[in-house]
Amino acid sequence: MLELAVVTxxxxxxxxxxxxxxxxxxxxxxRTREETISAVDALLPQTQCGDCGYPGCLPxxxxxxxQDVPLNLCPPGGAVTxxxxxxxxxxxxxxxxxxxxxxxxxxLIDEKTCIGCVKCIHACPVDAIVGSAxxxxxxxPEYCTGCKLCLPPCxxxxxxxxxxxxxxxxxxxxxxxxx
Ligand code: SF4
Ligand code: SF4
Ligand code: SF4
Numbered sequence: 001m002l003e004l005a006v007v008t009x010x011x012x013x014x015x016x017x018x019x020x021x022x023x024x025x026x027x028x029x030x031r032t033r034e035e036t037i038s039a040v041d042a043l044l045p046q047t048q049c050g051d052c053g054y055p056g057c058l059p060x061x062x063x064x065x066x067q068d069v070p071l072n073l074c075p076p077g078g079a080v081t082x083x084x085x086x087x088x089x090x091x092x093x094x095x096x097x098x099x100x101x102x103x104x105x106x107x108l109i110d111e112k113t114c115i116g117c118v119k120c121i122h123a124c125p126v127d128a129i130v131g132s133a134x135x136x137x138x139x140x141p142e143y144c145t146g147c148k149l150c151l152p153p154c155x156x157x158x159x160x161x162x163x164x165x166x167x168x169x170x171x172x173x174x175x176x177x178x179x
Contacts, residue, residue, distance in 0.1 A: 037065050043084045045076040047125045049147035064089075076126070076145035105146035105164045107139045113158035120150040120159060
């Protein structure tokens with residue numbers, strides 16, 4: 001009797017899950033093209049880094065909608081963003097593949113040169129820099145996506161990009177892990 005109840009519950013949950021997936025896909029079909037592009041763009045990190053091969057998040061969003069390009073081209077977004085895009089668009093055909101890390105993917109601040117002007121903190125879209133006015137600033141490597149947006153604002157050019165090390169790499173992958 002207990003086994004029958006468990007089997008019934010499992011079947012119910014499977015049917016419910018399938019119905020919810022179909023509902024999401026159905027919603028995608030009701031949106032206009034512009035609405036879909038806006039919805040896709042809203043899920044992208046907005047770092048405008050260009051690592052996807054497009055000149056910004058909105059152009060990549062347009063390509064996703066108009067050209068059916070893969071959903072896994074955004075390194076800063078990682079697997080979490082891929083999963084959100086799949087749910088939004090009702091696509092399940094693309095498995096997440098970890099983006100190829102750029103050769104110089106992590107920012108590093110030269111502590112001897114940093115003047116604590118705070119400009120890099122305002123430029124970082126993912127809060128990967130810590131520090132306060134007139135204090136040494138530092139990068140949190142596991143948060144840094146390698147977007148390079150902190151480089152241009154630095155008035156003393158004390159931020160450089162360094163290759164990911166084996167110690168840093170697992171931390172970065174963990175932040176992108178699918179729950
Ligand atoms: S890689 Fe991601 S964050 Fe960078 S421009 Fe493309 S969509 Fe935007
Ligand atoms: S620290 Fe610099 S390179 Fe790293 S995510 Fe922030 S802005 Fe981008
Ligand atoms: S922008 Fe450059 S000098 Fe200013 S706090 Fe950041 S690293 Fe230091």
